Amino acid sequence: MGYALGLTIGDVQGFRYRGASEHSVPGHVFVLHPDEVHDGRAGTSAGLRYKALYIEPRLIQDALGEGASPLPLVREAVSRNGLLAAAIMPALENLDLPIEDLQRDQIALELAHALAAVDASVTRKAFSVHHRRAVNSAREYLDGHFRTAVTSLELEAATGMTRYAIARHFRACLGTSPYRYLLIRRLDRVRARIRDGVPLVDAALQSGFADQSHMTRHFRKTYGLSPGRWAAIAR
Numbered sequence: 001m002g003y004a005l006g007l008t009i010g011d012v013q014g015f016r017y018r019g020a021s022e023h024s025v026p027g028h029v030f031v032l033h034p035d036e037v038h039d040g041r042a043g044t045s046a047g048l049r050y051k052a053l054y055i056e057p058r059l060i061q062d063a064l065g066e067g068a069s070p071l072p073l074v075r076e077a078v079s080r081n082g083l084l085a086a087a088i089m090p091a092l093e094n095l096d097l098p099i100e101d102l103q104r105d106q107i108a109l110e111l112a113h114a115l116a117a118v119d120a121s122v123t124r125k126a127f128s129v130h131h132r133r134a135v136n137s138a139r140e141y142l143d144g145h146f147r148t149a150v151t152s153l154e155l156e157a158a159t160g161m162t163r164y165a166i167a168r169h170f171r172a173c174l175g176t177s178p179y180r181y182l183l184i185r186r187l188d189r190v191r192a193r194i195r196d197g198v199p200l201v202d203a204a205l206q207s208g209f210a211d212q213s214h215m216t217r218h219f220r221k222t223y224g225l226s227p228g229r230w231a232a233i234a235r
Contacts, residue, residue, distance in 0.1 A: 137159045150178075204216075
């Protein structure tokens with residue numbers, strides 16, 4: 001059994017966990033640890049709505065890296081911790097779209113970091129010149145292959161590091177994840193194609209997005225306006 005992490009999005013969620021009765025309301029995050037028995041129920045007659053994901057402890061341990069402390073422990077089952085909420089949301093935003101390989105690693109890494117940040121006993125690590133070189137190799141590879149679905153195995157081959165090691169050091173050096181960096185490169189290409197007069201659907205496909213709606217969702221989230229509105233302004 002793995003970590004169960006989620007968000008309550010409607011009404012009241014009730015459950016028993018570690019011998020106590022817990023309640024979660026919209027906007028609250030819940031974190032249930034591996035092998036901890038719990039139940040679940042609607043806290044009111046109105047029912048409840050929530051989204052949750054389940055992640056193997058092995059992935060959290062791998063994401064934290066070799067020599068990491070024991071698995072992080074979040075002592076409160078229900079929390080308003082913004083870091084935890086921000087780490088969970090990318091996996092739950094659009095359940096209809098498949099998750100890319102690098103995006104899956106990003107989610108696992110950010111969940112691991114969020115869980116570790118809540119547990120003060122987890123140790124932090126420094127990075128070296130060797131790590132910076134690996135990050136530069138990863139960045140150059142992403143720059144050259146952003147129109148394809150770059151896999152974690154490809155980055156491992158390009159850098160000589162494990163997927164989570166390169167993701168950790170990429171964020172430490174560049175302030176973002178490999179997946180987010182790849183996404184911004186795709187959006188840069190979209191804007192260039194739009195300026196050239198290419199139709200939105202073609203701009204999306206030529207830039208590595210699954211379709212126009214996929215591109216539009218990320219474009220709006222990143223720039224605060226639709227591609228069509230941006231095109232009107234740019235022209």
